[in-house]
Amino acid sequence: MSTEYTVTETLDVQGESCPMPVVKTKGATDDLSEGEVLAVLATDSGSMSDIAGWAETTDGVELLEQEEDGDVFKHYVRKTE
Amino acid sequence: MSTNTSDTSDTREAVEATDVSENPSASELAAEVEALREELADLKADVDDDGTSMVIVSTKGTLDMAYPPLILASTAAAFGWDVTVFHTFWGLDILHEEKSKNLKLSAVGNPSMPMPNAVASLPGMDSMATKMMNKKIADNGTATIEELIEVSLDQGVDLQACQMTIDLMDYDEEDFYDGVTTGVGAATALQRMADADVQLLV
Structure with a gap:
């Protein structure tokens, strides 16, 4: 997938496990303005499903992309409202 | 069958009768449509305002049983849900500032333990x-109970301590984390549960 967005903030939750990646992602997106993008770096393999599920269920956020880079799971979330 | 025939004719008559008796004017219809629109708007507003809500009743105070309610509560809060966790009996220890840092895992009667009950029941x-469990928790980067309580409270989860159990266990309201709701009972829990979309007993 090509990157047609700019990452505004990066959240590093490497080494943390459920539910912290989701809880901290939520906290970090609260601090963003509309249109800004948060990158989340996690090592919890459950975060792929969890952050996707969270983004789908939660108003005002949109999951742009998820990728696996070695041991790191990267998630890109845009604030939409 | 004669019954069916008579039913059908009754229905037809009823429909005709309604048509004749009401026969509303255009302005009456317009007023009725307007009233229905308002009613629909009110109902929609009710549905939209009421986001998803969840109530968990937490009754166990062992280390393994303290995690699921707090993990679900803090995650649901991240979803923007309105969350209440009602702590009663040994579940109260999870909110007890001192005891929460010292929750125990039971070796006896736990089929997941790699030892027979006869050994598990030995002192120590x-x-x-x-x-062992606490070491695994730390190694795995799993949040502590204290951390989960903090993030839950920060996100607006209503952690409630059953007043009857506080009195029963001889606890003091000061023993609990700041932000814990006391002075609540079964009726409060039930009232929240009746309005909630998800209700869980742990």
């Missing part, structure tokens, strides 16, 4: 199992 086994 519970604390050994607890130590």
Whole structure:
């Protein structure tokens, strides 16, 4: 997938496990303005499903992309409202 | 069948009768449509305002049973849900500032333990199992109970301590984390549950 967005903030939750990646992602997106993008770096393999599920269920956020880079799971979330 | 025939004719007559008797004017219809629109708007507003809500009743105070309610509560809060966790009986220990840092795992009667009950019941086994579990929790980067309570409260989760159990266990309201709701009972929990979309007993 090509990157047609700019990452505004990066959240590093490497080494943390459920539910912290989701809880901290939520906290970090609260601090963003509309249109800004948060990158989340996690090592919890459950975060792929969890952050996707969270983004789908939660108003005002949109999951742009998820990728696996070695041991790191990267998630890109845009604030939409 | 004669019954069916008579039913059908009754219905037809009823429809005709309604048509004749009401026969509303255009302005009456317009007013009725307007009234229905308002009613629909009110109903929609009710549905939209009421986001998803969840109530968990937490009754167990062992280390393994303290995690699920707090993990679900903090995650649901991240979803923007309105969350209440009602702590009663040993679940109260999770909110007890001192006891929460010292929750134990039971070695006896736990089929997941790699030892027979006869061994598990020996003195010191519970604390050994607890130590092992706490080490695993730390190694895995799993949040502590204290951390989960903090993030839950920060996100607006209503952590409630059952007043009857506080009195029963001789606890003091000061014993609990700041932000814990006391002075609540079964009726409060039930009232929230009746309005909630998700209700869980742990």
